[in-house]
Amino acid sequence: MKDKSRPAKGRTTRRARAAAAAATASLALLATSCAGDSTEAASGGDVCEGKTVRVGVTKSASDAPFYVAKEKGYFEEQGLKVRFLPFDSAAKMIAPLGSGQLDVGAGAPSAGFYNAVARDVKLRIVADKGSMPENYGYMPLMVRKDLYDSGVKSIRDLKGLKLAEPAQATATSSTAAVMLDKEGLGYDDVKHEYLGFAEHVTAFQNKAIDAGLTTEPSASIAEKQGFAVRIATPPDYYDNQQLAVVLYGGAFAEKDSQVGNCFMTAYLRGARDYTAAMSDGKVTGKGSEEIVRIVSEATGIEPKLYQSLVANYVHPDGKVNVESLHQDYDFFEKQGWLEGKASVDDLVDTSFAEAAVKKLGPADKSGS
Structure with missing residues (x-):
């Protein structure tokens, strides 16, 4: 069944606006519910207080939810101290994630990624970071x-x-x-x-x-x-391909699962602000001025250029298109690029995003 909370063909504009409105409404509801008791629903509480999370970034536009969450204080509200560590490419994050030197990173699931997993590099795919539904073909x-x-x-x-x-x-x-x-x-x-x-x-x-x-x-x-x-544009041929994902290192996911939940809560708040600022596949909607400023300062992309770009979509509830991951994995196997077996289903861990959504409320309760 197609995920109704992603933009769909022929209805992209209406759904994008609805998702933006729903995201805004859910955050407003969150703020109201917390007004009488500090930030109980949004914060991570004592379990996350003072914890440091090391996050790999490539200073690309697709890192937007990370930058928005940090700039707007969402990580801090969870009690977290976040260190952004720059990498030339997401592929170079795999080894540090597997060894525990890096807690959170990103990547485009590739044959090399699955080969690393087959060699027992511990990784978890935990959320969407870049996908291409209609109007969001940011790789033409x-x-x-x-x-x-x-x-x-x-x-x-x-x-x-x-x-x-x-x-x-x-x-x-x-x-x-x-x-x-x-x-x-x-x-x-x-x-x-x-x-x-x-x-x-x-x-x-x-x-x-x-x-x-x-x-x-x-x-x-x-x-x-x-x-x-x-x-x-790819969405006309391969709708909603999962091109980039948020990764947790195995040690971080297993030993610090509560901290992983706190991080995901902040990340999704950043993702929701980012997607709410979109209009017809570009960051030009309501509230976009702030998002453009944050991302431009973090990446060095000139603001006017950034607003003209086709943006990468990020699911506001962090949902990963597992069907797309399977399709790409099967292609790698057919080409003879895989050196061992890796289970896509075992790699995807939805628990962190689900815990964050339970805390924040779904971004689009109506599914429309």
Whole structure:
């Protein structure tokens, strides 16, 4: 059954506005219920007081809920001290999460991620951090401008051309496979070039690549500078793909489960403020000025550019699209990229998000 609390095709604007209103209402209700007894419902109480949580960030726009929660004092209200530790990529967080050097991180479920789990690296997928329902295709398929002008204007026209992905065997590889398949091409009918998203702009400019699945803000920068053109958006082919998730290290999840609940409560409050500020897939709705300021200061993205970007969606109740994780895992297995067996269902731990939602109330009680 499709998750009704995510934007759905044909009804995105109405549902996004409804979700924003519901999120605002739930927070208002929370504030009212706490007025007579400090922050009893929102705070973590004595169990979390003074605890330090080490969080890996990449200083990307998809870290928005972390930054919003910290700036607005939600972690502090839970009694937590949060240390943001910068990483060049989410992939580099896996080993520190597994060893207990890092408590919370993020990642795009990839073959490398599942291979680490198969080698007994202890990790838990605990919440949504970046998904792509309709209007939130923040990783569009781009084609180099000169090729577009010469007639390369559809996915079918990509046969034999160079398609950029961030690395081999990632969730983006699965995105590409689905998009190609639905237009009659196989995954190997294009040449795969592996470049970090930030490198795509220069690669388009230098004609080192012909096309690319490119995340924001690089997609908008390449477009504004006249180097590339958007020809397709993933949600039209692969609805609501789970592209990024919040991860808890195994030691943190098992030894400090109450602290994990406190962290998740603050994270979801940040996620709700973030999604409430969206309008038609961009951070331009009610309350967006504050969100734009917070994220721009944290990431260095210029505010006007940030408001023009297609935003990554984050489920306000933290729900993970497990069906999408299974689909991508099956693709990795089919490609021969997996070195062992890992159970997707065993990796996903919904208890932290469920505990936070029980404390805060659901973001959208009506499901509409």
